[in-house]
Amino acid sequence: MVELRDALGGSRPAVIARELTKLHEQVLRGTLAELAEAVVGTPPRGECVIVIGPAVREDTVVEDAEIRTALERAIAAGASKRDAAARVAVELGVAKRRAYELAVAISSSAPFGVP
Numbered sequence: 001m002v003e004l005r006d007a008l009g010g011s012r013p014a015v016i017a018r019e020l021t022k023l024h025e026q027v028l029r030g031t032l033a034e035l036a037e038a039v040v041g042t043p044p045r046g047e048c049v050i051v052i053g054p055a056v057r058e059d060t061v062v063e064d065a066e067i068r069t070a071l072e073r074a075i076a077a078g079a080s081k082r083d084a085a086a087r088v089a090v091e092l093g094v095a096k097r098r099a100y101e102l103a104v105a106i107s108s109s110a111p112f113g114v115p
Contacts, residue, residue, distance in 0.1 A: 001036040001043075004052065008032060013053035018044045062092045064102060071103050081107055 004014075010033030018026040026044070028035055032052070067088060074084035085100035092099075 001032065001039050001050075004050070005032040005036040008052065009055060010036070012055055015049075015051045016044055017049045017051070019046045020049065062094050067092060067094060067099055067102050068106060071099065071106055075103065075106065 001016075010031055012032045014030065014032050014035055016028045016035055016039070018024075018028075024046075028038060028044075030038070070088040070091060071084050074087055075081065079087065081100065081103040085103045086096055088094070088103075089096040089099040
């Protein structure tokens with residue numbers, strides 16, 4: 001676990017599941033740092049599965065204005081609201097629903113005949 005923490009970062013959510021579907025099933029949840037500390041002296045024995053979640057984005061918060069700008073570019077290039085929202089959500093690391101709501105707001109405030 002220490003190697004995973006060092007390679008992937010300690011803030012990633014993770015789970016260690018041991019002896020699944022057996023009498024002594026055990027599930028440990030936490031960040032990679034917490035799990036590395038929990039098993040440092042006594043590593044889990046038996047069959048284990050380790051599930052590691054995506055990296056937690058810890059940088060600055062993405063403002064609506066930045067999302068709107070990216071959406072306007074994508075829509076101007078011919079993307080539908082749905083496609084533009086999906087693309088921008090991945091690009092900026094925001095929720096697809098948030099991007100789609102802003103895309104709808106952009107298109108509802110646009111003059112007639114303009115997407």
